[in-house]
Amino acid sequence: MWTAERGPSPRQGRKRTMSAAIDFDPSIIFGPHPAAPRPRAKPPGFFTAYRAMRDNPITALSERAFEQPYVRLSRPGGVLLLSEPAAIEHVLVSNAANYRKSRQQQRRLQPALGEGLLTAESDVWRSTRRITAPLFSPTAIANVYADMEAAAADMRDRWLEQCWQPTPMDLADEFQRLAYDIVSRTFFSGAVDRDRMLLHAGMAVYFDTLGRVDLATMLNLPTWLPSPDRFRARKAVALFRSTVDAAVRNRVHGTNGETDDLLDRMITAVDPKTGRGLDTNAVADNVLTFLAAGHETTGNALAWIFYLLALHPEDEDEVRIEIARAFDGGPVNRDGLDKLVYTKAVINEALRLYPPAPFIGREAIEEDRFAGTHVRKGGQILISPWVVHRHKALWYAPDEFSPVRFLGDAASRIQRGAFLPFGLGPRICIGQRFAMQEILTVLATVLPAIRYSLSDPQSVFPQARITLAPRNGLQAFVRPATR
Ligand code: HEM
Structure with a gap:
């Protein structure tokens, strides 16, 4: 059903914390809304769209995209941008077998991730998903809680040591490093840790370079064609491969039985259906996939949560009070995370506004054929959580931060397909539970110990590449909570 979320204004009766709209830069929505590009009044022509897509794809979108069930984006071959929940479910769930990952995505990710779980198709994907699924079971995720908490506590303690410095800290960068640390500790027992800073920096270069839309992508040319961006990213790719290949080889030849992690399992696991395991190349592809898919996304989610809480002090207070109650002022523990109901609503609202x-x-x-439209063989479909989550037909006051929409009855009215930060269907994010536990653990471990304020909130702006990050990071002053 194509209906807007109904009900009273989610902010009714609550004090506004931001000033009214200031309109000095037409590309940015200020005022009560968190930063976002203003949709264009008219769909852009091919070259304007190309420039905007290359610079920051979310600035290429027109108002129609946020009002219509679907729009064809202007370019040869016309990509279909789908926003109707039923149509999204058709493509991602009920008729998922008829849709493979798009060329655009493969062009950007396959050079580094090869045939890892995120980029593999057909039987390779099915077998890899069966082999890795047990690592993401509720028990397995509960078992990595201690590592997550230890990593978050290390970062918090480092912040407390550094916070006397007069310059702001880049929280976005801090959270990227933390998320990398957590995936590396939990899944690989630190086996890919030796060159951590180098690898983290290499991934940032890779995502920035190959995350840019190029002309070949706009023209829907075959993925094997050489591309200047791929050429520029080759150093970063070579660094990933050599580091990860070495870590995999060391573990294959030198395992001493002391570890029991994703890397061990990927090396030893056999798919129950086929009796076959992953070869060394496939293991390396998947190590890189889990590092890449598991750290940029979660790091960015944390940055956006801290940004939104800084803009909304009353919600920040509610989160602080809830955390204090859940743990009775004592140490954070796994079971207490289940009590963080309002905090989860804040996380979901941040994933909605900044997927x-x-x-x-x-x-x-x-x-x-579906939803009154026709897709030809080879037709490209784009489903954008950024668009769907801010769609006027699906959400009340879509650009406003309002966690209460994820509580109680309001939450039950949200249509499946209208909120999809982790995707939907068979290829839904395998790391969803891991990510939610990680975010809750970080908030519960870090927030009670600190107070923070953004040094320049108006400079924060969403930048889309493969992931959605705050452009220029998230600069903030951090101080101990007691002062
Ligand atoms: C807030 C954090 C995260 C978000 C928003 C997110 C989002 C997504 C989305 C939207 C997809 C589906 C892509 C598609 O259908 O084309 C996906 C897939 C995937 N994610 Fe995540 N992710 C997050 C965290 C993680 C973590 C922590 C891990 C691993 C530790 C992870 C590993 C993966 C993998 C391997 C896939 C491919 C699954 C498959 O195709 O079978 N993600 N993620």
């Missing part, structure tokens, strides 16, 4: 994976692309294997 860390802003675009999900698919390509039709055979032609298809």
